[in-house]
Amino acid sequence: MFQGIEPGHPPRVYVQQLPDGRPTPITPEIAGKGPTSTDGRFVIVSDPEDRFLIYPVTGGRPTPAHGITRADEILGWSADSHFLYVCSTEMSSVKVYRVDPATGHRNFWKELGPRDATAVLGLNAVLLTPDGKSYAFGYARQPGDLYLVDGLK
Secondary structure, X not given: OEEEEOXXXXXXXXXXXXXXXXXXXXXXXXXXXXXXXXXOOEEEEEOOOOOEEEEEOOOOOOEEXXXXXXXXXXXXXXXXXXXXXXXXXXXXXXXXXXEOOOOOOEEEEEEEOOOOOOOEEEEEEEEEOOOOOOEEEEEEEOOOOOOOOOOOO
């Protein structure tokens, strides 16, 4: 499965059997592709109206993904393909939630960040395993120097 662009058209998601199958579109022209479910049956995409939809990989009608906003970054699906892990980034931490896209029910899962947030500019590249037992993230730090000057006139 991949996201591709035909000349003169917006992107869409395709499925292709390897090694010699032809690409078959499974979504209409969309705004962006998200992760494929852990069981390989679904893909989440955003459409031009900024809605999130879940498409079956085998083709068919999508279902709305409730409880996910444009402010969320979708990290991936849970091991059972029932929940989506999403996050919102603060300056020095990331709050991760588990969202049930069928109901929109959202539970706080974990806050990630460096132990010492001094001079942290922001977090990026959050990675999470489907079972939620392991995760990694990157962050940038910009330390500074403070000087005290006495006696200037």
